[in-house]
Amino acid sequence: xxxxxxxxxxxxxxxxxxxxxxxxxxxxxxxxxxxxxxxxxxxxxxxxxxxxxxxxxxxxxxxxxxxxxxxxxxxxxxxxxxxxxxxxxxxxxxxxxxxxxxxxxxxxxxxxxxxxxxxxxxxxxxxxxxxxxxxxxxxxxxxxxxxxxxxxxxxxxxxxxxxxxxxxxxxxxxxxxxxxxxxxxxxxxxxxxxxxxxxxxxxxxxxxxxxxxxxxxxxxxxxxxxxxxxxxxxxxxxxxxxxxxxxxxxxxxxxxxxxxxxxxxxxxxxxxxxxxxxxxxxxxxxxxxxxxxxxxxxxxxxxxxxxxxxxxxxxxxxxxxxxxxxxxxxxxxxxxxxxxxxxxxxxxxxxxxxxxxxxxxxxxxxxxxxxxxxxxxxxxxxxxxxxxxxxxxxxxxxxxxxxxxxxxxxxxxxxxxxxxxxxxxxxxxxxxxxxxxxxxx
Amino acid sequence: xxxxxxxxxxxxxxxxxxxxxxxxxxxxxxxxxxxxxxxxxxxxxxxxxxxxxxxxxxxxxxxxxxxxxxxxxxxxxxxxxxxxxxxxxxxxxxxxxxxxxxxxxxxxxxxxxxxxxxxxxxxxxxxxxxxxxxxxxxxxxxxxxxxxxxxxxxxxxxxxxxxxxxxxxxxxxxxxxxxxxxxxxxxxxxxxxxxxxxxxxxxxxxxxxxxxxxxxxxxxxxxxxxxxxxxxxxxxxxxxxxxxxxxxxxxxxxxxxxxxxxxxxxxxxxxxxxxxxxxxxxxxxxxxxxxxxxxxxxxxxxxxxxxxxxxxxxxxxxxxxxxxxxxxxxxxxxxxxxxxxxxxxxx
Numbered sequence: 043x044x045x046x047x048x049x050x051x052x053x054x055x056x057x058x059x060x061x062x063x064x065x066x067x068x069x070x071x072x073x074x075x076x077x078x079x080x081x082x083x084x085x086x087x088x089x090x091x092x093x094x095x096x097x098x099x100x101x102x103x104x105x106x107x108x109x110x111x112x113x114x115x116x117x118x119x120x121x122x123x124x125x126x127x128x129x130x131x132x133x134x135x136x137x138x139x140x141x142x143x144x145x146x147x148x149x150x151x152x153x154x155x156x157x158x159x160x161x162x163x164x165x166x167x168x169x170x171x172x173x174x175x176x177x178x179x180x181x182x183x184x185x186x187x188x189x190x191x192x193x194x195x196x197x198x199x200x201x202x203x204x205x206x207x208x209x210x211x212x213x214x215x216x217x218x219x220x221x222x223x224x225x226x227x228x229x230x231x232x233x234x235x236x237x238x239x240x241x242x243x244x245x246x247x248x249x250x251x252x253x254x255x256x257x258x259x260x261x262x263x264x265x266x267x268x269x270x271x272x273x274x275x276x277x278x279x280x281x282x283x284x285x286x287x288x289x290x291x292x293x294x295x296x297x298x299x300x301x302x303x304x305x306x307x308x309x310x311x312x313x314x315x316x317x318x319x320x321x322x323x324x325x326x327x328x329x330x331x332x333x334x335x336x337x338x339x340x341x342x343x344x345x346x347x348x349x350x351x352x353x354x355x356x357x358x359x360x361x362x363x364x365x366x367x368x369x370x371x372x373x374x375x376x377x378x379x380x381x382x383x384x385x386x387x388x389x390x391x392x393x394x395x396x397x398x399x400x401x402x403x404x405x406x407x408x409x410x411x412x413x414x415x416x417x418x419x420x421x422x423x424x425x426x427x428x429x430x431x432x433x434x435x436x437x438x439x440x441x442x443x444x445x446x447x448x449x450x451x452x453x454x455x456x457x458x459x460x461x462x463x464x465x466x467x468x469x470x471x472x473x474x475x476x477x478x479x480x481x482x483x
Numbered sequence: 484x485x486x487x488x489x490x491x492x493x494x495x496x497x498x499x500x501x502x503x504x505x506x507x508x509x510x511x512x513x514x515x516x517x518x519x520x521x522x523x524x525x526x527x528x529x530x531x532x533x534x535x536x537x538x539x540x541x542x543x544x545x546x547x548x549x550x551x552x553x554x555x556x557x558x559x560x561x562x563x564x565x566x567x568x569x570x571x572x573x574x575x576x577x578x579x580x581x582x583x584x585x586x587x588x589x590x591x592x593x594x595x596x597x598x599x600x601x602x603x604x605x606x607x608x609x610x611x612x613x614x615x616x617x618x619x620x621x622x623x624x625x626x627x628x629x630x631x632x633x634x635x636x637x638x639x640x641x642x643x644x645x646x647x648x649x650x651x652x653x654x655x656x657x658x659x660x661x662x663x664x665x666x667x668x669x670x671x672x673x674x675x676x677x678x679x680x681x682x683x684x685x686x687x688x689x690x691x692x693x694x695x696x697x698x699x700x701x702x703x704x705x706x707x708x709x710x711x712x713x714x715x716x717x718x719x720x721x722x723x724x725x726x727x728x729x730x731x732x733x734x735x736x737x738x739x740x741x742x743x744x745x746x747x748x749x750x751x752x753x754x755x756x757x758x759x760x761x762x763x764x765x766x767x768x769x770x771x772x773x774x775x776x777x778x779x780x781x782x783x784x785x786x787x788x789x790x791x792x793x794x795x796x797x798x799x800x801x802x803x804x805x806x807x808x809x810x811x812x813x814x815x816x817x818x819x820x821x822x823x824x825x826x827x828x829x830x
Contacts, residue, residue, distance in 0.1 A: 153731070153757045166661070191730060191757050240680040254760055291731065291800065309669035317677045330759070353680045355672055362758065362800055383676045385668055388689065391802030394656035402691050408679050409689035410672045413659040416732060416802065438757055440731050440800065462732060463659070464800065474669030479688050481645035481660045482653035 044225040045277040046134045048218030052141035055092045061212045084197035088180040097160040098425035103151025103433040104467040106199045107297040110138040112210035120282045122263030124203045131277030141174045145202035148181035151433030152193035156292035156467030164421040167466040191438035194256040195288045229321045240352040241319040247358040250327035259287040271326040271341040276307045290360045291440030293469035305474030328364040335367045339374035357385040365399040376405040383408040387470035389415045412476035415464045423457030441465025485527035489518045490565040492574045496534030506536035510554040520627045526635045537573035548584045567596035567626035570618040575603030592637040596626045608652040709823040712790035716798030717771035717830040718756030730757035733797040736809045742791035746775035758799030
């Protein structure tokens with residue numbers, strides 16, 4: 043399977059008359075884009091903003107991030123979700139680089155939503171602080187969940203995915219600045235020189251813990267709670283087969299942007315043919331019941347050994363309960379003789395003194411650690427807030443609180459905030475971006 | 484200039500060897516023994532040196548600590564140093580003991596140094612910066628330099644780096660930190676993977692600590708006479724959540740009177756736990772806290788009696804340390820009512 047990603051680099055974004063990309067300047071016709079968004083009758087209020095690195099902008103509650111893309115052959119960029127079902131991972135897709143569509147609630151947030159700062163001390167806590175962002179701030183008529191702590195955010199998230207494709211359309215007829223080629227032939231009968239190298243699978247554990255539909259990550263539109271692990275081509279993940287959900291404390295989340303650009307997959311591709319033989323992706327999931335966790339681990343170990351994998355990398359989109367799936371999967375692989383590296387974040391508490399994962403096993407001897415969800419973060423006021431900052435303390439965001447005897451409220455009268463890293467939007471970057479690690483002090 | 488005090492034993496205090504190990508603490512103005520080495524680069528003046536016999540500290544600990552704290556009372560001190568103690572066991576324990584007491588009493592930073600073999604390391608490493616020192620006194624200059632480096636950061640209010648960077652024994656604290664080279668997790672993953680596959684040494688970023696397992700309690704001897712209590716981390720509370728228990732990363736708990744109810748009613752109780760789908764628990768809180776079943780079984784005489792309160796907090800994201808503290812706060816209520824066994828309901 044061969045995927046060519048044609049890259050168009052966005053150096054600036056402006057509002058103007060015609061949706062276009064010229065000399066790196068992305069122009070968006072705001073009214074035209076908003077009219078497109080309002081086609082979904084659930085959207086009651088919508089506005090677009092531009093947020094670039096260095097801007098004095100804070101966003102909250104942020105719900106999703108998507109890379110704008112288009113397929114020149116007319117196929118959709120999220121097959122089975124916003125577009126008709128079709129195989130992903132093969133052919134040509136165009137991508138607007140250094141650029142994302144962010145979706146922010148106009149008023150209401152929830153457990154799974156977060157914060158992004160575009161400048162100052164807070165900028166470094168998320169990947170999106172360094173991107174040129176088109177920000178959709180909107181509200182919906184989904185009153186059934188307005189005051190729910192767990193929100194599906196369906197209308198808003200879909201609006202974001204559709205807007206990413208709508209904006210991506212401006213490069214459909216253009217020639218990309220450069221092209222990345224991702225090609226991986228069948229997992230068996232490869233070039234003998236490559237087959238001499240140790241073979242490796244990448245095991246993804248996307249978020250799928252909700253029993254009710256509508257919250258979990260989707261695979262070609264299919265709820266990942268309703269599947270057992272399966273073997274996939276890495277190109278499918280890079281090409282929109284996997285779409286982010288709306289459930290986990292958000293520093294642990296992989297946004298759709300993270301999946302489209304999954305750095306762990308790209309690093310394995312980079313090493314392929316040099317130091318490893320990259321076989322492909324085992325798409326697993328995260329479950330709440332013990333037998334489901336054990337079943338998934340058993341499937342992963344079976345697929346890995348059937349493929350003849352010498353090594354594996356396991357990455358989890360979550361912490362707490364999902365740590366059991368993560369550790370269980372690594373142990374199952376190690377027991378099957380597959381040398382495994384794990385990628386995760388930790389929950390060591392505000393004082394750093396708690397057990398890092400809820401369950402541990404000495405077989406997990408090679409872990410890349412990306413951050414502490416419960417680290418306390420204080421940030422000064424920001425000139426502009428997109429969304430509603432009060433949501434951080436009011437709506438049960440996983441890293442915010444209404445009040446506390448010692449720390450006071452998360453959102454202070456002057457607009458400064460104190461929060462746990464838990465609510466930094468996709469802050470722990472277990473998908474592979476993370477420049478953070480954990481150290482002993 | 485800021486002011487510091489150094490603690491040393493009878494040997495380094497130039498009073499004598501083993502035969503002088505029983506001497507009571509004495510305080511000297513100015514710098515004695517190793518204090519002169521510290522003074523060279525320390526960003527503070529060492530105003531006093533305290534000398535105490537190792538055996539005196541070991542056998543009359545309470546008196547020794549109290550005498551030394553008395554000597555320091557009213558003095559202007561910004562930093563307290565002790566040692567280095569090398570591999571000398573009694574000296575190391577003495578340094579740890581007095582550093583801990585001074586830190587607690589005067590709330591000032593303390594720094595000491597010991598060899599990894601010194602029993603004082605395990606006893607006190609969680610309480611203070613103990614630099615990883617040499618095994619013999621010939622390492623004095625090196626150990627003092629290491630202590631001064633961290634001490635100066637503390638004196639100047641600069642952040643102290645990680646245990647590896649600074650060379651102290653890890654204090655059981657794990658924090659997130661930005662890598663100086665910004666190397667992303669994906670590249671660190673590949674490096675670790677290739678080394679592991681090739682059988683080369685590699686360094687995990689999460690050394691697996693000793694697992695804190697709680698042994699399963701012995702079975703209740705006579706259930707017919709047992710007093711039973713119900714505790715949950717499922718977040719069941721009266722609908723107005725009177726104790727303001729957090730929905731995740733909880734630090735609060737509550738106990739609620741169930742002596743006059745046969746079951747918990749939806750609408751009167753709900754869950755505030757944010758880590759699972761609350762629909763079933765809100766509709767019927769007994770699915771988390773089975774008061775209904777316990778009341779029936781109590782009437783039927785299946786067990787002795789039910790403690791009149793249930794206890795609730797939220798488990799999702801809650802740290803072990805907070806969970807342990809909350810449990811310690813609950814236990815006296817249970818003991819006071821002679822509870823024999825607790826049903827612990829998670830989610």
